[in-house]
Amino acid sequence: MQLETLKKVFGENVALDIDAFTINSGDVLGLVGNNGAGKTTLFRLILDLLKPNTGHVTIKTEDAEYITSKCEDWKTFTGAHIDSGFLIDYLTPDEYFSFIAKVNNISKEEMEEQLKRYEDFMSGEVCGQNKLIRNLSAGNQQKVGIIAALLNQPSLLILDEPFNFLDPSSQLAMKYLLEDYNKQTGATILVSSHNLTHTLDICTRVALLEHGKIIKDYSKDNSDMIAEIEQYFEGNVHHETIAAEV
Amino acid sequence: MDFKRFRLIYKLITKNKKLSEKRHPMFERNRFMKIFSYGIIAFMACYLIFFGVMFANIFTDGSKEACDMLNQSIIIFLILDFFIRFGMQETPAQEIKPYKVMPIPMNTLMHIFLFKRGWNLYNVFFMFFFVPFGIMTIATTPYFGVSGFIGYILGIWLLFVLNAYWYLLWRTLVNHHTIYFLVPIFIYAAIIFFGMFADEWLFEGSMNFMRGFIEWNPLCFLAVAVAIALMYVVNLWLQKKLLYYEIAKVEKVKNVKSREMSFLNRYGVIGEYLKLEIKSISRNNVVRKIFVTGVIITLIFCSVTAFTPAYDGGFMRVFICIYCFAVYGIMTLTNVMGVEGNYIDGLMSRKESVLSLLKAKYYFYCFMLLIPTLFMIAPVVTGKYTIYELLGCLFFTPGCVFPFLFILAIFNNTTMNLTQKIQQKTTNSKAQFFVSLGAMLVPMVVMYVLVMSMGSIWGGVVMMTLGLTGVALHHVWLKAIYKQFMIRRYENMSSFRATRNS
Numbered sequence: 001m002q003l004e005t006l007k008k009v010f011g012e013n014v015a016l017d018i019d020a021f022t023i024n025s026g027d028v029l030g031l032v033g034n035n036g037a038g039k040t041t042l043f044r045l046i047l048d049l050l051k052p053n054t055g056h057v058t059i060k061t062e063d064a065e066y067i068t069s070k071c072e073d074w075k076t077f078t079g080a081h082i083d084s085g086f087l088i089d090y091l092t093p094d095e096y097f098s099f100i101a102k103v104n105n106i107s108k109e110e111m112e113e114q115l116k117r118y119e120d121f122m123s124g125e126v127c128g129q130n131k132l133i134r135n136l137s138a139g140n141q142q143k144v145g146i147i148a149a150l151l152n153q154p155s156l157l158i159l160d161e162p163f164n165f166l167d168p169s170s171q172l173a174m175k176y177l178l179e180d181y182n183k184q185t186g187a188t189i190l191v192s193s194h195n196l197t198h199t200l201d202i203c204t205r206v207a208l209l210e211h212g213k214i215i216k217d218y219s220k221d222n223s224d225m226i227a228e229i230e231q232y233f234e235g236n237v238h239h240e241t242i243a244a245e246v
Numbered sequence: 247m248d249f250k251r252f253r254l255i256y257k258l259i260t261k262n263k264k265l266s267e268k269r270h271p272m273f274e275r276n277r278f279m280k281i282f283s284y285g286i287i288a289f290m291a292c293y294l295i296f297f298g299v300m301f302a303n304i305f306t307d308g309s310k311e312a313c314d315m316l317n318q319s320i321i322i323f324l325i326l327d328f329f330i331r332f333g334m335q336e337t338p339a340q341e342i343k344p345y346k347v348m349p350i351p352m353n354t355l356m357h358i359f360l361f362k363r364g365w366n367l368y369n370v371f372f373m374f375f376f377v378p379f380g381i382m383t384i385a386t387t388p389y390f391g392v393s394g395f396i397g398y399i400l401g402i403w404l405l406f407v408l409n410a411y412w413y414l415l416w417r418t419l420v421n422h423h424t425i426y427f428l429v430p431i432f433i434y435a436a437i438i439f440f441g442m443f444a445d446e447w448l449f450e451g452s453m454n455f456m457r458g459f460i461e462w463n464p465l466c467f468l469a470v471a472v473a474i475a476l477m478y479v480v481n482l483w484l485q486k487k488l489l490y491y492e493i494a495k496v497e498k499v500k501n502v503k504s505r506e507m508s509f510l511n512r513y514g515v516i517g518e519y520l521k522l523e524i525k526s527i528s529r530n531n532v533v534r535k536i537f538v539t540g541v542i543i544t545l546i547f548c549s550v551t552a553f554t555p556a557y558d559g560g561f562m563r564v565f566i567c568i569y570c571f572a573v574y575g576i577m578t579l580t581n582v583m584g585v586e587g588n589y590i591d592g593l594m595s596r597k598e599s600v601l602s603l604l605k606a607k608y609y610f611y612c613f614m615l616l617i618p619t620l621f622m623i624a625p626v627v628t629g630k631y632t633i634y635e636l637l638g639c640l641f642f643t644p645g646c647v648f649p650f651l652f653i654l655a656i657f658n659n660t661t662m663n664l665t666q667k668i669q670q671k672t673t674n675s676k677a678q679f680f681v682s683l684g685a686m687l688v689p690m691v692v693m694y695v696l697v698m699s700m701g702s703i704w705g706g707v708v709m710m711t712l713g714l715t716g717v718a719l720h721h722v723w724l725k726a727i728y729k730q731f732m733i734r735r736y737e738n739m740s741s742f743r744a745t746r747n748s
Contacts (some may be wrong), residue, residue: 047595051736075597085743086592088522090529090664092504102518103596130501132529134665 001156001188003048005055008041008212015041016212018055023190023205025155030199031192032229033209034195034236039192040082041212043160057234059156062138076104079154079163081145083173093144096133097143097151101111102150111151118147121173138165153169155187163195171198178202196233208232255350256358263341263362282679288637294374302382310453311405312383313398315392317456318449321441323372325434325468326407331368331503333409337418338481339489353482356485360478362412375423394460401459402734404470411477418484422491425493502529519606526585530664532587540577541617547573551630565693567631571643572689576610580682582607587661587742596737601728604655612644634706635697639695642689642709645716650685654678656730659741 001023008016016038031039031080044050048056048068053126057068059078066074080086088096100112102236115127125140126147133144142165149157162178163171175198182189182202193199200206206225208216305312338359345355376399385395419426441448458466507524510517527537585604586593593599619640625631638667657677696705716723731738 047591049591049594049739072597075595076597080595085589085746086595088592090526091522092502095504095525099518101516101520102603103599106714128503130500141299 002058002060003042003046003055004041004058006045006052006057007054008038008050009053014212016045017212018212019040021207021214021217022186025180025187025188027057027192028189028202028204030203030206031190031209032194032196032199032206034182034233036211037209038212039209040160042209043080043158043190043192045080045181047082047158061155074154074156077108078156078157078158079149079152079155081142081149081158082158084141084145086145086148087141089141090132092130092132092138093136093140096127096144096148100148100151101196106152111159113126114151114153115147118150118177119176121170122147123170139167142166143170148183153185153187155182155185156189156190158190160192161194162191163193164196171195173199175202183208196229252354255354256361259355259358260362278389280458280703282676291329291371291374291565294359294372295378296380296494298375298378299382311387312322313380314453314457315458316379317385318453318459320405320456321437321448321454323375323631324405326412327372328430328434329408330386331413335415335486337421337485339418339485339491339589342485352486352489356482360411360414360481361387362483363410363481364407364474366410369410370403372402372406373399389462393462396457396464398460401456401466401470404467404474408459408474408477410468411474411481415477415481415484418481418488422488467565475707483655516606516717517604517705519603520610520746522603522604526641526664530585532662532664536578536581539572543577544570544574544617548618550622552621559695561690564697565690567622567635568689568693569638569686570622571615571639572647572685574614574617575643575648575651576685579607579611581655581658581662582652582655584660585664587659588664588746590742591659591734592734598728600655600731601725604652604724604728608724611648611718615640615643620714632706634703634710635693635705637705637707638693638696638713640710641713641717642693642712644720645718646692647685647689647715647726648718649716650688652724652727654681654736655727656664659679659738659745661742661745664697 003018003021003023005020006016006018006117007014015036031042033039040049045052046068048057052069056070059066059068061077064073068074068107069243088099091099097115098108100106101108104112115122122143124142126136129136129214133141136144146162149159159178162174167176178189178191179202181187191199191203204220206218206229206230207214208218216228218229222228273294301316302312305315338356341359342352342355346352372667380398384390384398385392387394390398416426416430419429437448441451455466457463503742504523507521510520511521526533528534547566551566551570568712586600595601619636622636622639626636652676693705693709696708698707699705
């Protein structure tokens with residue numbers, strides 16, 4: 001995937017400004033940065049849910065090249081979950097999965113088999129509950145969104161803050177799930193998170209965003225990655241000032 | 247709490263309330279409807295002034311004093327006011343949420359919000375009627391004079407304040423349980439029946455009571471003041487009682503019966519979106535109410551047309567025939583995509599899902615035409631309409647009226663809140679306004695012109711032909727609408743997000 005001169009401005013605020021950035025096939029890319037750094041904006045631009053002021057996103061496969069704002073074919077191999085705006089909350093999770101499966105031409109058997117793989121992650125609180133999605137806890141709604149994004153076995157998976165709302169066990173299950181999924185399918189995974197530990201554990205590459213710009217692009221081979229990222233976030237917190245104020 | 251601090255908090259809350267109205271995403275983005283709604287208010291005010299003057303003139307010739315004539319039926323104005331308020335206000339228990347954890351005593355907050363209900367500009371709106379009426383029938387008469395007029399206006403204002411608290415009480419109870427919806431209907435029906443039809447005490451009673459205001463009878467003022475105070479205390483008690491219910495409010499979680507609806511499986515992806523449409527109606531309060539209202543209105547129009555001699559001739563005969571078929575679509579499709587705004591990101595991240603959704607909606611609305619078709623067989627049998635007119639309307643609606651209404655899918659970008667018990671009044675867009683007006687008027691004019699110029703048989707045949715052409719081309723025009731939707735997608739998605747949960 002290539003991002004070229006991608007810029008998004010809200011009023012006078014530059015939410016995202018990336019000259020050029022390439023994400024390779026099979027990468028597990030973690031986006032980290034403080035609030036307002038532009039992580040969600042970047043995901044929305046990639047998914048063509050926002051209009052960029054300049055630039056575009058190109059997805060290349062073996063047979064074709066797609067500019068995401070120009071066609072819809074890339075949607076067939078993409079799975080994403082950003083927030084509750086992706087969920088049809090008046091369906092039960094089972095109905096929602098069934099709906100997603102049918103619109104993606106996935107047979108019932110195949111869907112059931114897929115769901116079996118995520119049983120640990122769902123920890124018995126999602127399927128078979130006869131509850132509408134809107135009546136589930138925030139954590140379980142998050143699980144529904146993530147599983148729905150995975151149902152069509154996408155080769156491009158985009159998850160915005162997938163560890164949010166999840167209990168510690170589910171966060172770990174989520175971590176293993178993404179690692180396994182990447183290993184088994186070779187899919188490209190884009191994850192944004194404030195949870196540095198999990199993000200740094202699973203990602204093969206980490207991009208650090210600040211005020212809409214990618215200020216650092218680390219690969220897992222970089223032994224200083226963890227230390228540098230931690231130092232960056234430490235540097236943003238003025239311990240002494242806070243202590244004095246308290 | 248001292249008065250100075252009470253005043254400060256009152257001012258701050260009033261300022262916040264004004265800002266929230268001014269900065270509401272639906273209002274901020276919609277200059278046309280903002281101007282239009284001010285226009286409507288101005289028009290209503292002029293209308294009320296006109297009626298005030300007209301009633302004053304009409305009643306002057308009566309055997310009683312003109313003001314007495316009107317005052318006999320003052321309850322009608324109060325009932326009207328009650329229902330106009332419908333769906334307008336939040337309850338204090340809802341409004342108090344953001345201030346709950348602030349260092350402001352809860353009692354103070356409750357009093358502020360309740361006081362604001364009484365001291366509301368809306369409570370003087372009907373003065374556009376009563377002031378001109380009062381000037382002409384009270385102030386200018388030597389017997390009552392200006393003091394009588396002032397007493398009358400003050401009394402009327404107190405009654406409307408009382409009405410505001412009565413409405414608030416009911417609105418709070420409805421929030422708690424929808425069964426309370428029926429309470430004012432029963433109360434008003436009982437008052438009107440027993441006070442105006444079974445016996446006539448209400449006429450005499452309200453006339454004398456209102457005369458008390460004009461004559462500055464302290465007992466009358468005292469009675470209303472006591473009623474307001476009582477209503478205030480009851481509201482205060484109830485709001486306090488329901489405060490924690492409102493703050494921790496969650497939708498009652500019921501176990502949902504998952505229905506497979508396998509008969510729709512044969513239609514593939516479209517069938518899935520049809521299931522979605524049906525589940526949306528059955529599981530979302532607001533959507534269900536719109537559906538039920540649409541069906542009831544269709545049934546009322548159809549029954550009146552089918553089983554009564556009403557609207558037997560001329561333009562009304564044509565109007566009612568096409569309206570029976572189109573009314574459900576006009577009522578519901580004007581909000582097309584409003585439900586989907588809740589999960590627009592999910593739809594837009596799947597290929598052509600909005601196109602499949604539009605197709606499913608079209609088939610659903612075509613299916614709904616079965617209701618008027620069945621009902622309209624009766625007037626065809628009795629000879630009120632020819633079979634050609636019936637078939638003309640049956641095909642003209644999906645072929646020519648629906649395409650107009652579906653155009654709104656391009657422009658509608660306000661998300662509908664699906665779980666509210668009462669649908670909030672929303673600001674409609676310019677497109678919504680003109681398209682629904684056009685969808686209502688154009689078919690009537692077309693049918694009227696055709697039937698009048700070519701007769702009911704050939705008029706019906708031409709309508710049928712036009713309609714069938716539209717139906718046959720539905721893939722083409724739906725695709726065209728989808729293309730336009732995609733052109734405006736960024737603007738629409740942004741607005742859907744901004745109005746979600748607002």
